[in-house]
Amino acid sequence: GAGVSQSPSNKVTEKGKDVELRCDPISGHTALYWYRQSLGQGLEFLIYFQGNSAPDKSGLPSDRFSAERTGGSVSTLTIQRTQQEDSAVYLCASSSFGQATNEKLFFGSGTQLSVL
């Protein structure tokens, strides 16, 4: 597609359930980021993928969170045993990452996760 696609756009789940969020980056973009945006808060970095390199998982808040990127394209963020504090908008962004000084981010519309 023309832009970054995220699904679902909204997800309501019960506390303790597992959820999977999907991100389809712009074709050809080698870098992919996941961020979390809580109400009234700034964007919180979660994880970064670049090509075939090992992902930077330094932002994942707990071991309940994991992410993978298959074939250097689609990424899935999985949250196990969801808690109410996981409620937020989960944003995915991709970039072509030619040069660091010229790296421009393109964001998807996000997944609004609500944990009841």
Place this chain on the structure above:
Amino acid sequence: KQEVTQIPAALSVPEGENLVLNCSFTDSAIYNLQWFRQDPGKGLTSLLLIQSSQREQTSGRLNASLDKSSGRSTLYIAASQPGDSATYLCAVKSSSTGNQFYFGTGTSLTVIP
């Protein structure tokens, strides 16, 4: 660690006014600085990207400046319109702070018709 601050948190202006949004950052070893726009319930849309070697970038009614030595950037919006109402965020990526972009918490702009 990089810290990014945006002031003011909210701004309301009458249509037609020129306005300035501010962004400050603590680590000046940045690769670039980007300004984004976020509409309610939407993702972020990139407005302008200023590379570390540049001083400013312009797109239409928008002009962004960068002063690395003082750790500041401004976004100037000329002749504001109601359609400019949104939250504006700035973000930086530094050579010394890893792979992530650090974002400010944004300025919520309302342009009153």
